[in-house]
Amino acid sequence: MRFIEDTLSKKELYDGKIIKLETHEVKLEDGKKAFREIVRHPGGVCILAKDENDKILLVKQFRKPMEEAFLELPAGKLExxxxxxxxxxxxxxxxxxYKCEHLRFLGAFASSPGYSDEMIHLFVAEGLHEGEKGGDDDEFIDIHRVTEDEFLQGxxxxxxxxxKSIAAYTLAKLL
Incomplete structure (x- = not known):
């Protein structure tokens, strides 16, 4: 098997601020045709950082697709x-x-390869020192600091x- 699908045609359905939506007609291994729905995303980053008291920095923000607030490592889309x-x-x-002196790269991973091309780059931030908190006008974020035991309990x-937060933490422990 070649493990490839040849694109016969594609149609862009939506081109938004963050994502694009496309449909592709593809030719399968056996010669049959099928349709694929694809989300195009610029990718993102996720950063594991600990403060001066060795506590993991988490951000809490509302995530509309899930209709709830999530505790996550700091993250954002690629510019x-x-x-x-x-x-x-x-x-x-x-x-x-916080700013950092050094970033340690943990890897880049496909978040949902069944329908999206988003790749998330995971990092550990080391040598933290104070910077200037900012953010987007449409983001409301609370900072939470937790121990490793509290993170695992969470x-x-x-x-x-x-x-992505769980993966970054786990990889930081393994690598």
Whole structure:
């Protein structure tokens, strides 16, 4: 098997501020045709950072698709003019008010490859020092600081269920 689908035609349905939606007619391995719905996304970054008291910095913000507030590591979408590293530095400072001396790259991962091309770049921020908290006009964020035990308890009890945050924490422990 070649494990590839040839695109016969595609149609752009929506071109928004963050995502694009497309449908593709594809030719399958067996020669049959099928349709695929694809979300185009610029990608994102997620940053694991600990404060001067060795507490993990989390942000809490409302996530409309889930209709609830989520506790997550600082994160954001990739800006066209910035590298993933530059984006991570920017997002960390905007969301938490901290700058870092060094970023350790953990990897880049497909968030939902069944329907989206989004890749999320995971980092650990080291050598934190005070910066200036900022953020987007449409973002309302609370900072939470938790111990590693509290982070793990949050995963177990469902108060932390953001997969990019869980992946970054887990990879930081393994790598």
């Amino acid at each position: 066209k003019n910035l590298t993933p590293e530059e984006n991570a530095v920017k997002e960390l400072e905007e969301e938490t008010g 995963i177990r009890n469902g108060s932390i269920k953001d997969l």
